[in-house]
Amino acid sequence: MNIPRRTVLAATAAAALASALPAMAQKKIVLGFSQIGAESEWRTANSESIKQSAKDAGIELKFSDAQQKQENQIKAIRSFIAQKVDVIAFSPVVESGWGTVLREAKAAKIPVILTDRAVNEKDDSLWVTFMGSDFVEEGRKAGRWLVDKMKDAKGEVNIVELQGTVGSAPAIDRKKGFEEIVKADPKFKIIRSQTGDFTRAKGKEVMEAFLKAEGKKINVLYAHNDDMAIGAIQAIEEAGLKPAKDIVIISIDAVKGAFEAMMAGKLNVSVECSPLLGGQLMQAVKDLKAGKTLPKRIVTEEGIFPMEVAAKEFPKRKY
Numbered sequence: 319m320n321i322p323r324r325t326v327l328a329a330t331a332a333a334a335l336a337s338a339l340p341a342m343a344q345k346k347i348v349l350g351f352s353q354i355g356a357e358s359e360w361r362t363a364n365s366e367s368i369k370q371s372a373k374d375a376g377i378e379l380k381f382s383d384a385q386q387k388q389e390n391q392i393k394a395i396r397s398f399i400a401q402k403v404d405v406i407a408f409s410p411v412v413e414s415g416w417g418t419v420l421r422e423a424k425a426a427k428i429p430v431i432l433t434d435r436a437v438n439e440k441d442d443s444l445w446v447t448f449m450g451s452d453f454v455e456e457g458r459k460a461g462r463w464l465v466d467k468m469k470d471a472k473g474e475v476n477i478v479e480l481q482g483t484v485g486s487a488p489a490i491d492r493k494k495g496f497e498e499i500v501k502a503d504p505k506f507k508i509i510r511s512q513t514g515d516f517t518r519a520k521g522k523e524v525m526e527a528f529l530k531a532e533g534k535k536i537n538v539l540y541a542h543n544d545d546m547a548i549g550a551i552q553a554i555e556e557a558g559l560k561p562a563k564d565i566v567i568i569s570i571d572a573v574k575g576a577f578e579a580m581m582a583g584k585l586n587v588s589v590e591c592s593p594l595l596g597g598q599l600m601q602a603v604k605d606l607k608a609g610k611t612l613p614k615r616i617v618t619e620e621g622i623f624p625m626e627v628a629a630k631e632f633p634k635r636k637y
């Protein structure tokens with residue numbers, strides 16, 4: 319058969335293009351994510367959510383664990399910039415000190431998404447969106463629950479507070495929201511407040527010190543997360559006291575460990591803070607790549623779980 323040479327060339331070009339197309343279509347979006355570390359049950363669930371959601375969304379994830387150190391997060395972000403990833407996301411361990419590296423990302427035209435925790439920077443053009451919980455509101459929920467629980471209490475209500483990581487958004491905001499509510503009634507007194515760094519070990523250690531200093535004076539423990547509360551419960555038991563009875567205990571996150579403590583009658587209430595941010599993060603990454611404008615703030619919806627509902631809610635919990 320005599321096929322004109324031009325036709326053959328055109329057919330070859332078309333075939334080449336057709337075989338290249340799927341490869342082009344398959345070119346995966348690359349997301350660099352800098353995680354804080356693995357300090358709590360919340361964080362573990364958050365990392366799993368991000369990894370699983372990236373897989374489900376077909377997004378290539380470069381995941382870096384900073385082991386609680388801001389300098390490691392800055393290094394990771396710089397390396398993502400050098401690798402020219404499509405999008406950078408991170409959960410900032412503390413609020414301040416991000417200006418320089420965020421300007422570097424902006425200069426490289428790589429969009430940045432803040433997940434879980436906010437930064438304290440005036441120039442909000444340095445990130446496209448911030449997705450996560452309203453920590454001030456979580457603190458208020460904890461405060462409102464306590465005010466209601468103690469509405470008939472006569473005399474002083476002495477509170478000890480286990481704060482999260484110094485300088486972190488959830489520690490600053492959860493303190494603020496809680497104080498805002500309890501200060502309305504002078505019977506509430508925060509007699510000690512110290513960081514337990516969001517970990518069980520530190521929560522236990524600091525609670526031991528509180529008990530040594532204040533002993534039976536302590537009526538309430540407000541812990542900025544469940545892990546610290548769980549550590550503190552151990553300290554309270556070792557001191558011969560009954561958690562949730564001798565000392566009312568309030569914490570935040572509502573992870574499975576907290577539900578177990580509530581079902582065992584050792585924790586009074588946990589305010590929900592969802593770590594399951596992976597799905598909405600991947601959606602945001604895809605939207606960005608499709609040229610859509612994202613809302614500047616995406617707030618997670620959450621509830622509050624007192625011990626009375628723990629057994630009923632437990633089977634439904636996903637983290």
Ligand code: GYE
Pocket residue numbers: 357358359360361434435488516542543544545570571591
């Ligand atoms: O409450 C705590 C974790 O940033 C909301 O960090 C997060 C907090 C969470 O270590 O358990």
